[in-house]
Amino acid sequence: MNEHNDDLLVAEYALGLLDHLEAAAIRKRLTQDSTLRKRYLNWTEHLASLYLDVEEVTPPPALKATIEKRLFSEKPIDRKTRSKMLPWLWPVNLVSSLLLAGLVGFIYHHSQQPLFKPDFVASLKTDDQSLQVVAHYDESHGLLQVLSTKAIPAAGRSFELWLIAGDNPPVSLGILSVISQQKIKLPLDQSSQIIGSTLAISDEPAGGSSTGGPTGPVLTTAKVLGI
Numbered sequence: 001m002n003e004h005n006d007d008l009l010v011a012e013y014a015l016g017l018l019d020h021l022e023a024a025a026i027r028k029r030l031t032q033d034s035t036l037r038k039r040y041l042n043w044t045e046h047l048a049s050l051y052l053d054v055e056e057v058t059p060p061p062a063l064k065a066t067i068e069k070r071l072f073s074e075k076p077i078d079r080k081t082r083s084k085m086l087p088w089l090w091p092v093n094l095v096s097s098l099l100l101a102g103l104v105g106f107i108y109h110h111s112q113q114p115l116f117k118p119d120f121v122a123s124l125k126t127d128d129q130s131l132q133v134v135a136h137y138d139e140s141h142g143l144l145q146v147l148s149t150k151a152i153p154a155a156g157r158s159f160e161l162w163l164i165a166g167d168n169p170p171v172s173l174g175i176l177s178v179i180s181q182q183k184i185k186l187p188l189d190q191s192s193q194i195i196g197s198t199l200a201i202s203d204e205p206a207g208g209s210s211t212g213g214p215t216g217p218v219l220t221t222a223k224v225l226g227i
Contacts, residue, residue, distance in 0.1 A: 010039045011043050013040065024066060066126075074091065114133050116138050117138050119140075119226060120194075120224050121133070121136050121138075122198075122222040122225070123135070131159070131219055133149070134147045134199060135199055136227075137194060139195065143184070144173065145183050146183075148176055151201075156205070156206050159174060159202070159219070161174060161175075161176055161200075161201055162200040163198075165193035166197070171190065172208065175208045181204070194224050195224055197224055198221070198222065200221040201213075201218070202214035202216050202219065203216040
């Protein structure tokens with residue numbers, strides 16, 4: 001399952017929009033997938049922040065009984081009773097509208113993103129398998145997608161990704177994110193060189209090299225080759 005589908009699923013789960021079986025499947029994945037848990041936490045925090053724009057009010061004591069009567073009574077509620085309920089129901093309706101608008105905006109935003117179609121790949125890993133990174137490259141969009149299945153540096157250190165084109169000095173592509181998947185938009189000069197070049201990962205001080213080149217040991221390298 002790709003990143004966008006996972007984000008959409010946890011958003012729907014946070015809003016309570018999934019059916020029983022789908023919700024159960026997500027709950028099981030949340031116990032096993034730390035990345036998914038981070039996405040779920042981000043969504044719950046984002047959705048909760050929407051409540052900040054709604055002034056807190058104390059409903060009248062009879063509101064709950066009135067709502068239950070409206071939901072479960074066969075007799076329709078008269079206009080006078082309905083008019084008394086409306087001032088207390090509008091904050092609930094407003095929050096629901098804000099949540100729905102946020103989800104619609106999320107879906108629209110991701111629908112506008114270019115469809116990632118990898119043409120090239122480089123698999124970087126150490127002999128002891130303690131570092132495992134796969135980089136896919138989409139030539140048409142100049143996008144490098146980096147999937148870090150095992151890439152946790154020591155305390156106070158960072159893993160930095162480098163592009164080595166021919167005999168040119170290494171060029172930093174950035175610090176590997178603690179999030180398992182990230183996309184890097186390559187500038188024109190790098191996108192024209194990356195195919196057939198070498199990707200490398202070095203062990204650097206926290207925040208990365210300050211010299212413009214690797215300062216720590218190069219842990220692993222791999223060629224960017226066609227799939």
